[in-house]
Amino acid sequence: MRAEDSDQPKYKLIFDALRQGIASGEYKEGARLPSEGELSRRFAASRMTVVKAMRELQQQGLVVRRVGSGTYAAPQQGKGNGLFGLLIPELGETEIFEPICQGMAQFSHSRQHSLIWGNLNSGEKKEQIAEELCHQYIKRGVSGVFFAPLELTRSKDRVNHKILVALDRAQIPVVLLDRCVSPYPLRSRYDLVGVENRRTAYIATEHLINQGAKKIAFFAKELSASTVDARIAGYREALTTHRQNGTHDLAFRGEPSDDALVASILAKHKPDAFLAANDHTAANLMQSLMRLGRSIPDEIRIVGIDDVRYASLLPIPLTTQHQPCPQIGMVAMSTMLQRLESPDLPARDILLSCSLVVRESCGARLVK
Incomplete structure (x- = not known):
């Protein structure tokens, strides 16, 4: 993990780096994260900036802070305990996905569920990183994955298929965001939340x-x-x-x-x-x-x-x-919880009006 040049606020860089380290297993369950002083030096950031990043990680249930001891990667939550992965290749590039994710986070926070936000902003390596993140989520045993299928690349259909096959084999439920993986007007066998x-x-x-x-x-x-x-x-x-x-x-x-x-x-x-x-x-x-x-x-x-x-x-x-992006996020989380409660429900398209x-x-x- 290292600091890189970015237009993002410094606290967000620290937050993203630590979150990715937790998601990838660099910081395993119960592992102690670098101290505030270490992070302050590594990212050339103030203590207040580091504290802000740590507080956001804690709010998402990814770390626990122990007074006088430090900050630790939170215990991994299994499939029955509400840890969900976000697999959104365009997060940070396509503006609608940030408020959609905020809507999910708002809904999940009130119900003691947690979201893992994987970082996929890597240009030409996006397909490879999407597959890697999918396997990290499988390894971590998430309860479900919210997936916005890849677009604008020639290999999108192949990669989308591989990701869904891997999640199916791991018996991890999927809710599609914004778009289907099947060409219109066909539909896939996954729940979809988007607009009409x-x-x-x-x-x-x-x-x-x-x-x-x-x-x-x-x-x-x-x-x-x-x-x-x-x-x-x-x-x-x-x-x-x-x-x-x-x-x-x-x-x-x-x-x-x-x-x-x-x-x-x-x-x-x-x-x-x-x-x-x-x-x-x-x-x-x-x-x-x-x-x-x-x-x-x-x-x-x-x-x-x-x-x-x-x-x-x-x-x-x-x-x-x-x-209505925040509402899309909230409906998506509700849809995932219904899918977990009733796995045999027919696949649904839940389409909101613009x-x-x-x-x-x-x-x-x-x-x-």
Whole structure:
């Protein structure tokens, strides 16, 4: 364990390093963790910063602190005692997962359950680290795993399958977060908690139509999760219902920051609006359109999905669909507990509704 350069707060670096050490077995059950003084020197941090990290570890049930003795890795909790692993490859990259995890932590803390937060922010090694973390959870004997399947990599399907097979063999229940591992409209045999993606995209598309858009394109990144296919289905359904776009299929996949690609879509298809698969895609697409000299929303309207923190801070504040992330987390934890109590229940999709947040990018006149 060593300190590394990061934009994260110093206490979070210390917290993540110790949490990963506990999850990996570097600090086994009952093992004494480095002293506050040692951690202060190792991370070039103040004692108060170290104490803050230790307090957060204690709140999550990962350590016990003994006055006059030190801090120790908490006893491992077996499958009947409510220790759950978070296997979320995009934690720290995709903004929705942090508040989802906070919702789970809030729910579990009130019921004496604990969460292990595995650190997967390692770029190209993400698939390998996801598999390693899965096996660490199995070795530790967690009660269940919350898994957000990998996306945006060519090996995602293979790695997702390997992870689920390993958890099945260990008889560890899984609740999927946000997305299914099966292509839309198929479903897997695991519980899934997320949002109504088809309905969400339908409403967003319908909103653009109501604002006067006549030719709406959909834009997503290559190798996206199955949620995007559901959103495309909702987009197409809205176009069919309102008889928009004629027979033209304007659903595109590619890199939204690729000016040449965006320019070719504009030249060939002449859309007057875009529904982006998510806010991150919408933000990159907005930048490309602005570099190409297009005025938003006067020439082209944009709507996203997620309502991330920066959506209102973009050059043109983004109209989007708000995901109820903390509630998703709380429902996911409730779903896991129900699965543990009744293992033979049929697999369920528990899909929450999004809410439309209207800002300037869609061209709507806001009522003050």
